[in-house]
Amino acid sequence: MPTKHFTIFGDPVEHSLSPTMHGYAIEGLGLQADYTKTHLTEACQMRAQFMAHFDGANVTVPHKEAAYAQADEVRGIAQEIKAVNTLIKEGENMIGYNTDAEGFWLSMQRDFPDVKSALILGAGGTAKAIAHILTQKGIDLTILNRSAQRLEQLKAFECYTWENFTPKAYDIIINTTSAGLEDATPPAPLEILNPLLDQTRYAHDVIYNRQTPFLKLAKTHDLPAKDGADMLLFQGVLAFNLFYQNRFDPAEIERYMRKAFD
Ligand SMILES: NC(=O)c1ccc[n+]([C@@H]2O[C@H](COP(=O)([O-])OP(=O)(O)OC[C@H]3O[C@@H](n4cnc5c(N)ncnc54)[C@H](OP(=O)(O)O)[C@@H]3O)[C@@H](O)[C@H]2O)c1
Numbered sequence: 001m002p003t004k005h006f007t008i009f010g011d012p013v014e015h016s017l018s019p020t021m022h023g024y025a026i027e028g029l030g031l032q033a034d035y036t037k038t039h040l041t042e043a044c045q046m047r048a049q050f051m052a053h054f055d056g057a058n059v060t061v062p063h064k065e066a067a068y069a070q071a072d073e074v075r076g077i078a079q080e081i082k083a084v085n086t087l088i089k090e091g092e093n094m095i096g097y098n099t100d101a102e103g104f105w106l107s108m109q110r111d112f113p114d115v116k117s118a119l120i121l122g123a124g125g126t127a128k129a130i131a132h133i134l135t136q137k138g139i140d141l142t143i144l145n146r147s148a149q150r151l152e153q154l155k156a157f158e159c160y161t162w163e164n165f166t167p168k169a170y171d172i173i174i175n176t177t178s179a180g181l182e183d184a185t186p187p188a189p190l191e192i193l194n195p196l197l198d199q200t201r202y203a204h205d206v207i208y209n210r211q212t213p214f215l216k217l218a219k220t221h222d223l224p225a226k227d228g229a230d231m232l233l234f235q236g237v238l239a240f241n242l243f244y245q246n247r248f249d250p251a252e253i254e255r256y257m258r259k260a261f262d
Helices: 018-028 045-055 064-070 102-110 125-136 149-154 189-199 213-220 229-243 252-262
Strands: 004-010 033-041 056-058 086-090 094-097 115-119 138-143 159-163 172-175 202-205
Touching: 004 018, 004 045, 004 252, 018 033, 018 229, 018 252, 045 064, 045 086, 045 094, 056 229, 064 094, 086 229, 102 125, 102 202, 102 229, 115 125, 125 138, 125 149, 138 149, 149 159, 202 213, 229 252
Parallel strands: 004 033, 004 056, 115 138, 115 172, 138 159, 172 202
Antiparallel strands: 056 086, 086 094
């Protein structure tokens, strides 16, 4: 079998765990393939680089919207999200998918399968992907963001800013803000978060491998909580299977990729 070449496009990309995750799956399944990091500063070069050098790719910030725009065809929920994190080659065409959304869904289903209502904190790209999948799955959804501007892209959903929001009961609170990524800032004022966490059943952060201020606060409310590691893992499992036309058992890919988090 000829060697296949995969990459992740991002700026920055050095921190990405995807090459390690995919590397373990390639090795575990005994495949002829490599997976590299491509630091891409000029988004407009993505399609040309992809078509010249790669069979499949992942796309991370800030290029997911550019990948959507440059794809010859976009499939599945990526059409609604208008952002692409997985590229495959079919003949002369670059095909785009979004596995972030389904990755989050699988993560939530794994530990909190009985969720019926959700509050998303944040209104960036990750919030948009999660909002679309939760709505598609019939979850009653509300979005809360610090400021109004980014909520413009989420007008189809029930949206609030800190100023016009009144805390009530939701099954799960999902933090998609970058608050707490490199500091101790909670994703909303404590006057909002504490009454919310008093009435919720679960907490889910999308930041991974870190006890964020949000997860620490959830712990003080004795809530079952999880970080974003499984979301990252499952989007990788789904992307890997797209690279290989769904040939492999997802549970087997998961088992190999999980080693990247040890
Ligand atoms: N686990 C995974 O697989 C996975 C995948 C993708 C992303 N992520 C993580 O998801 C997070 C968000 O990524 P993104 O691309 O969606 O970001 P983004 O598009 O830049 O959006 C950031 C959001 O965070 C809010 N925010 C930033 N600082 C804040 C603060 N101090 N207090 C309250 N809100 C604040 C922003 O609010 P304003 O609109 O008011 O500025 C905005 O809604 C990152 O931490 C990223 O690492 C994880």
